Amino acid sequence: MTISVPATSANLGPGFDSLGLAVDLRNEVEFHPSKFFSVSIKGEGENNPRLKGNNLFVSIFNDHYNRLTQKKQNFKFTFYNQIPMSRGLGSSSAVIVSAIASAHEAAGIRVSKRRILNHALFYESHPDNITPAVMGGFNAATVEKNKVFSQRKHLPTYLKAIVTIPNKPINTLKARTLLPKSYSKENAIYNLSHTALTVGAFFNEDWEMLKLAAQDRFHQKARMKVLPELFSVQKLAYESGALMSTLSGSGSTFFSMAYDEDSAMIANKLKQKFPDFIVKTLDFDNNGLVIER
Structure with missing residues (x-):
């Protein structure tokens, strides 16, 4: 049995903890019953021995399997990881x-x-990453009475995601400590209006509106100061024709959207300017969680 989940980019500028989308970069896990428990990791994290002994997946799996079956069973797990860890691409949500x-x-x-x-909400209290991870596409989500309520938009194939992945991580918990403890009424209204405009632009496929709509006053600048090169990444992406360019989650990855015909040129400029960073051009993922039996 194989189960796969896509990478995600969340916040998308002003949509703090509420907006996210999925990109076609997947983590897969194969598993079957076994006489002995075993974990094998290939790809991202394969050289980290702690992941085998203190594996979040196995802990959550056992909690649910034991609750559902009232019995213990050993499994052999093989992980094929493509999503970079601690880079703002939803690896923990996956x-x-x-x-x-x-x-x-x-x-x-x-x-x-x-x-x-x-169920995922128990482990990740914000719905912006887990929702596109499950549903695919672009999602606007909120939480009411311990349930996720969301709206989903299928993303067209003529759009591409360009992710610029720095060689340094930004810890999500630490990144939250960088944010203000309160916001002015002016800035709150600014982000509310721009979030609404971002959602409207996605659902109406008014892609040219996104550069304006995706402006933010809540979190991006404070987090980007940890890695000042990110300001240059955003500036170059926009100058090269990106439709939107935002910090992915809490970083350190930067997410940009572009028309297919512009994506290669934008990616090449980013690669030339930032040779120490990884730049990937990806399709958007509209499938979310996929189970192959």
Whole structure:
């Protein structure tokens, strides 16, 4: 059995903790019952021995499998990881979602994506990453009474994602400590209006509106100061024709959207300007969580 979950980019400028989308960069896990428990990691994290002994996926999987079946069973897990860790591309959300889905499949219980999403909320209290990880596409989401409510938009193939991945991580918990403890009424209204405009632009496919709509006063500048090169990444992306360019999650990755015909040129300029960073051009993912039995 194979279960895969896409990378995600969240916040998308002003949509702090509420907006996110999925890109076609996936983590996969294969598993089957075994006499002995084992974990094998290939790709991202394969050289980190701590991931085998203190694996978040296995912990969440066991919690759910034991609850669902009231029994213990050893499994052999093989992970094929493409999502960079601690880079703002939703690697932890991918782990959470895949572990919950895997446990239900192993227990022989079929559940809806919405149910898996609501289970994921227990481990990740903000819906901006877990929602596109499960649903795919662009998502606007909120939490009410411990449930995720969201709206989804399919993303067209003529758009591409360009992700610029620095050689330094930004810790999500540390990044939150950089943010103000309160915001002015003016800045709150600014972000509310720009978030609304961003959602409207996505659903109406008014891509030219995004450069204006994606402006933010809540989190980006404070976090980008940790890695000042990110200001130059954003400036170059916009000057080269990006439709939007925003900090991905809490960073350090920078997410840009462009028309297909412009994406190669933008990516090449970013590669030339930032040779120590990884620049990837990706399709958007509209599938989210995928289970192959």
